Structures are given as structure tokens and as C-alpha cells.
């Protein structure tokens with residue numbers, strides 16, 4: 001069974017206490033729907049799992065950057081992991097404490113670095129020597145001090161999809177482990193830089209957490225070496241990556257990471273930072289999309305719906321599986337491809353899938369779509385982006401309006417006015 005915020009009551013699919021058919025009547029489709037209580041519970045679960053020693057949970061905004069989801073987590077005391085000036089802007093609007101914001105990312109621009117310094121972010125996660133030098137220069141010119149940790153690339157295979165693996169030497173991320181000591185020594189000599197930690201993030205959707213534990217231990221070895229050379233460290237940031245169940249995976253419980261690292265963290269007097277995204281937001285959300293037409297071709301049956309790779313790109317990009325359920329349960333099934341309206345053959349949501357039979361005007365829910373769903377949506381083929389709804393018990397809140405055609409061309413018209 002999927003761990004999801006969406007369940008049938010009788011024959012009707014609900015999010016918490018709200019029947020999804022009611023939301024479709026009021027807000028139309030395509031529509032993203034999220035459960036506030038799923039998000040709260042997932043956050044609390046991590047808090048309990050990592051409760052044995054000081055841990056900052058920095059929610060990874062890239063998985064779902066809606067400011068109201070951010071606010072929900074900021075109100076619970078979470079920090080944030082951001083990867084751009086835009087995400088930093090969102091995190092501050094959502095109410096995250098700047099000191100609890102980690103600014104990560106392999107390509108921070110000077111403008112973004114200045115914005116982060118001015119807003120007082122707690123930690124810059126450094127990914128290259130040149131970036132370190134740039135941050136030092138900019139911090140000095142602003143008369144600020146940048147707290148930094150170096151993201152070390154441990155060259156450990158996290159055994160996930162190759163497109164979301166980040167901890168191998170061949171990936172663009174982090175400073176290679178062989179060079180990390182030298183870059184730390186350099187950091188000690190640079191003005192306006194305060195070393196406070198060491199970090200890693202080896203990949204996303206990790207269902208087996210052994211590689212995380214192995215990589216964290218490698219980074220802890222390095223931390224020990226740094227401490228022995230007189231460099232003071234406060235934090236180890238092990239990144240995000242905790243996997244969720246989409247189909248038939250059995251993701252390991254993040255608690256095993258906490259248990260595995262507890263003793264060494266205590267011995268080294270280090271605080272932990274984790275940056276979970278998908279684990280918190282993924283199962284909280286579904287994409288609701290309505291059937292426009294059905295047709296057969298080449299022996300296949302196609303169900304054509306009003307959302308495609310523009311609204312949810314994961315199947316097109318990673319061949320990702322998302323479970324699909326109709327809003328009203330039906331017994332009769334058939335094998336179909338669920339495809340969107342976009343002019344690309346890779347525009348699909350499910351392929352050769354045994355699904356309950358559906359007909360035009362009926363709506364289906366694409367589950368586990370709360371992470372990297374809306375976040376990666378586009379206006380391709382000039383389809384306005386979907387609206388977003390947050391359900392909390394029986395309360396419903398529109399947290400992002402549906403884009404309009406006017407929204408699609410607004411910046412083009414304004415450009416002409418200049």
C-alpha cells in the first residue's frame with residue numbers, strides 16, 4: 001500500500017476530509033492538491049527520528065516551493081535549503097528564520113550571493129574553490145562574514161536513477177573528496193569566511209540508505225581530520241534524498257541513519273543538518289487531471305487528459321512511475337497509455353498501465369506528485385500552470401491561482417511598454 005494523503009471513503013477519493021470531486025467542481029483541472037496534515041506528520045516523524053541529538057531539519061524548497069507550504073513548515077520550526085535567489089526570496093516570504101537557511105547549489109551568481117549575505121543566511125554550502133573565493137570577496141566588500149561548509153563529493157554511488165545521482169566524481173556537484181582538505185585550508189586563510197561545517201548530498205529518491213550512512217561516515221572521518229588540525233566545526237550536513245514509495249519500492253526508514261550516526265556525532269560534538277524535500281512533500285500531493293478523449297491506435301488505447309509533461313514532467317524526464325486512481329472508484333479495468341495534450345511523444349503520465357476504465361469528463365488523480373511536480377511545471381505549448389490547493393482537515397485553501405492567458409503574455413506586453 002502507498003503511503004499517501006489520498007484515500008477512498010466508499011467509492012470516492014478524498015484528501016483528508018475533502019472529497020476531490022468537490023474541489024474539481026470548484027477549481028477545475030489540472031489541479032494540484034496537498035494535505036497539510038501529511039506535511040506536518042512527515043516533518044514530525046523526522047523530528048522524532050533525529051531527536052536523539054541536535055538536528056536542524058532544513059526543508060528543501062526545490063521539491064515544492066509554494067510559500068504556503070513553506071510557511072506551514074516554518075511555523076513548525078523547520079529551516080530551509082534553498083538553491084537560488086528565487087528560492088531564498090520565497091523562503092524569506094514564507095517566514096523561515098534566515099539563520100536556519102542553507103544556501104546550496106553549484107552555480108550561485110554574484111547577485112544571489114550578495115542577496116544571501118544581506119539577508120543573513122546561516123550557511124553557504126560551497127561547491128568549488130572559485131565560488132569560495134567569490135563569496136569571500138563579496139562578503140568582505142559588504143563588511144559581512146559568510147558562514148560556510150564545504151559540500152564534499154565522496155564518490156559514493158547512491159543507487160538511484162542516474163539523472164538524480166549527485167555523489168559520484170563524474171557528477172558536477174561538490175568538491176572532490178581528495179581536494180577537500182586543501183580547500184578547507186584555503187578557507188582558513190580567506191577574509192570574511194567562517195568555517196562552521198562540512199556537507200554532502202549524494203542523490204535523491206534513495207530507498208536504500210546504506211550509501212548515505214557510508215558517505216556520512218566518510219565525511220565524518222574528514223571532519224575528524226579537520227578538527228584534529230585545529231579547524232572548528234559545528235555542523236555536518238548530510239543533505240536530503242530520503243526516498244518514498246511510488247510503486248513497489250520499500251524505502252528504508254530515515255531513523256536508521258540517525259541511529260547509525262548518533263555515537264560519532266556525540267563524540268565529535270557535531271550538530272546534524274538534514275535537507276529533506278521529497279520525503280515531506282511528495283506523498284502529500286496529487287495532480288488531478290480530467291479525461292478529454294479516449295482513442296485507440298496501433299492496438300493501444302490512449303486516455304488523453306488535460307495535464308501532461310507541462311504539469312508533471314517526471315514520467316517524461318525519468319520514466320518515473322506515478323500511481324493513478326480515479327476520483328470515483330470503478331471495478332472494470334483496461335490497459336491504457338495516459339497521455340497529455342503536449343506536442344511531444346514523450347508527453348505521457350502512464351504507459352501500458354492497467355487502470356480502472358475512465359470516460360471523457362471524468363477526473364483521475366496522479367499520486368505522489370507533491371514533490372518535483374508543480375515545482376518543475378512549465379508553460380510549454382502555452383498551457384497556463386495549474387492552480388494549487390492546500391487541504392487541512394475539512395478546510396480548503398487556494399494557495400496558488402490558476403494562471404490565465406493574460407499571465408502568459410504579461411511580461412511580453414510590459415517589455416513592449418518600456
Ligand SMILES: Cc1ncc(COP(=O)(O)O)c(C=O)c1O
Pocket residue numbers: 060063081104105201203204205239240241242275276277278279371
Ligand atoms: C543539496 C540538496 N539538498 C536537498 C535536496 C532534496 O532532495 P530530496 O527531495 O531527495 O530530499 C536536494 C535535491 O536532490 C539537493 O540537491
Ligand SMILES: N[C@@H](CCCC[NH3+])C(=O)O
Pocket residue numbers: 062164204205314371372
Ligand atoms: N527532480 C527530481 C529530483 C532531483 C532532486 C534535486 N536535486 C525528481 O523529480 O525526482
